Amino acid sequence: MIYLDNAATTRMRDEVLDKMLPYMTESYGNPSSGYGLARETKKAIDDARETIRGIIGAEKTSEILFTSSGTESDNTAIKGIMSREGRDREAVTSSYEHHAVLNSFASLEDKGYTVRYLRPNGIGIIEPDLLEQAVTETTSLVSIMYVNNETGSINNIKELSARAHQKGAVFHTDAVQAVGHLNINVKDLGVDMLSASAHKFYGPKGIGFLYVRDGVRYDSLMDGGSQERGKRAGTENVAAIVGMAEALRLAADELEREKIRLKDLKRDLAGRLLREFPCAVINGSVEENMPGILNVSFTGKRNDMMVARLDMEGICVSAGAACTAGTTDHSHVLTAIGLTEERTASAVRFSFGRYNTKKDIDVLMDVLRKVL
Numbered sequence: 001m002i003y004l005d006n007a008a009t010t011r012m013r014d015e016v017l018d019k020m021l022p023y024m025t026e027s028y029g030n031p032s033s034g035y036g037l038a039r040e041t042k043k044a045i046d047d048a049r050e051t052i053r054g055i056i057g058a059e060k061t062s063e064i065l066f067t068s069s070g071t072e073s074d075n076t077a078i079k080g081i082m083s084r085e086g087r088d089r090e091a092v093t094s095s096y097e098h099h100a101v102l103n104s105f106a107s108l109e110d111k112g113y114t115v116r117y118l119r120p121n122g123i124g125i126i127e128p129d130l131l132e133q134a135v136t137e138t139t140s141l142v143s144i145m146y147v148n149n150e151t152g153s154i155n156n157i158k159e160l161s162a163r164a165h166q167k168g169a170v171f172h173t174d175a176v177q178a179v180g181h182l183n184i185n186v187k188d189l190g191v192d193m194l195s196a197s198a199h200k201f202y203g204p205k206g207i208g209f210l211y212v213r214d215g216v217r218y219d220s221l222m223d224g225g226s227q228e229r230g231k232r233a234g235t236e237n238v239a240a241i242v243g244m245a246e247a248l249r250l251a252a253d254e255l256e257r258e259k260i261r262l263k264d265l266k267r268d269l270a271g272r273l274l275r276e277f278p279c280a281v282i283n284g285s286v287e288e289n290m291p292g293i294l295n296v297s298f299t300g301k302r303n304d305m306m307v308a309r310l311d312m313e314g315i316c317v318s319a320g321a322a323c324t325a326g327t328t329d330h331s332h333v334l335t336a337i338g339l340t341e342e343r344t345a346s347a348v349r350f351s352f353g354r355y356n357t358k359k360d361i362d363v364l365m366d367v368l369r370k371v372l
């Protein structure tokens, strides 16, 4: 099998599992209890928080909130900020966000809040000037994703957050596709909140974090015990927290090398597709976008058929985001960047990761020749 869907999820690293295992077996104390066995797990969580704080350049460990997923981080940021605000206050986001963000805002709209949706330009970027025009004195929150999960386009978060702050709005970014893949410093970016998820950087599924700058006030989604300083009740998923921190530490170590390697793989595939298949059109910029993500339309072909045919040949790719697979709607992302119906219906996303090699591209090309 050749796995080319690393933007949907990644295979957990063996080193990460090794770190997690003790917390699923002998080290089982409840971190909130008051004896040695509990202090072990409490310390494991503290250490994990410190590791993550350091890597993303946060000032304090208390700025890192552990959640169950990127989805929960997004929900917490968006609903947590807006639920403290009156219904006369507004939010600004974009039309090509992940559904964790879009549907959080849809739920706020149901409650009476006004949400403005910015459209990305033709290469999948949110233009800062457009954002500046949309943000007013009545805007409480701006949420723009760092890296788009379908096109791999990268937003200028530093510039966008600065424009939002000019009007006094809180700035959140869904950085689920960026953390562990790009060098991230929350201070440098100037963001108030940032979402991440471990399974996108070779960590376990079902664990994420939300960075919340000290002083930013938000409501919690969960009521219960006083875990996470009262901001996220429920006994901590110790093993997953430990695994996420280890995965991020390892990812940060090899990040620069991987960026170059993945970009090479992508360039190679893009070049070969364009040379061999006249129907292939690249969606977005090969050079500017995320190193590991390549979105290609095979005009005249149906992407759901291609995904199924490639699967029969042992190759995993996706047509749009995994979360919307199985529905017949065309990608809201590709539609938002203005692609024609023909291009969106034939778009396939290839996303590379640390286990992919040049050999995989050779095999993929052989299979594509057969399938196309």
Ligand SMILES: *Cc1c(COP(=O)(O)O)cnc(C)c1O
Pocket: 007, 008, 068, 069, 070, 071, 072, 098, 100, 145, 147, 148, 149, 174, 175, 176, 177, 197, 198, 199, 200, 206, 207, 208
């Ligand atoms: C995967 C993803 C999410 C959701 O994260 P989960 O941990 O799977 O809930 C949110 N936003 C983006 C951009 C993603 O790629």
